[in-house]
Amino acid sequence: MLDYDVEVARYDATRGGVPRAQSAARAILALVPDRARTLLDVGCGTGLVTERLVRPGLRVFGLDAAPGMLRAASERMGPALVLGDCRQLPFADASLDAVSAVWLLHLLPNAATVVAECARVLRPGGLFVTTVDKDTCHDMHSDVDELLAPYRVHRAYDRASRIMAVASEHRLRRAGEARFTGHGQGRSPARIAVEVTRGYFSSALAMDEEQSAALVRRLELLPDPEVPRADPVYRLLALRKEG
Structure with a gap:
């Protein structure tokens, strides 16, 4: 996993910035009922999404394990x-x-524990909203993703079926879903070639040095190397806690 205290310096700029954050926040709020008065954003990072979870009467908290991320978020959320x-x-x-x-959940081998904790802190009738199936939003999405797919490590910690199975053990039942665009996440061949060379995908792609070099060469041969491919579309699940 990335060192997020180090990654904070480039985090927003490399992940779609404000447009992506606005898209995510709108989708979350569309699922959260108007009667909700408190919301906790777990793994809030720099707070770029969290600060946009704005609605009259809704008090929002952010939680993260990385002090560097929270320092960045504090400039937005206090x-x-x-x-x-x-x-x-x-x-x-x-x-x-x-x-x-x-x-968040796609990063965590112990995603089930996190789902259980989110269920614990929810009131009866409360809602847990989470992204699922994150990696599949990119798989085979473009010519770039076709080249990456054979090397991708499919941990699928956030597979929807897995999350829903765990959720049901903690009285969470499906209450809806939404999709939103990951603006700025379309990958250009040139950008991905540089990031593969730098080892940026070391935890997501399984390959040796020879395979890495071959992948970079194939990426460099793709047409329009500087043009980002289409943005992914992410999936949100809403799970309501039974009384």
Whole structure:
């Protein structure tokens, strides 16, 4: 996994910035009922999405385990931030109306523990909103993704069927879903070639040095190497806690 205290310096700029964050926040709010008064954004990172979860009467908190990320988020959100572990949320049982987790579960081998914690802190009738199937949003999406696909490590920690199975064990039932565009995440061959060379995908792609060099050569031969391919479309699941 990336060192997010280091990654913070380039995080927003390399992940679609404000347009992507706005797209995610709109999709989350479309699923969260108007009656919700509290929302916790787990794995809030730099707060770019979290600060856009704005609605009259809704109090929003952000939580992240990386101090560097929270320092960046504090410039946007001030004191409504918590340094904490998503596997052991520092909130009381049944204390929140909604919890969101965007682009988080796909990183975590213990995603089931995080789902259980989110369920624990939700009040009956509360809603857990999370992205699922993140990697498949890119797979075979373009000529670039076709070249990456044979090397991709499919951990699928956030596979929708897996998340829903765990959720059901904690009285979370499917309540809806939404999709939103990952603006700025379309990959150009030139950009990906540089990032493969730098080892940026070391945790996501399984290859040796020879395979890496061959992949870079194939990327460099693709047409329009500087042109980003189409943006991915991400999937959000909404899960309601039964009383």
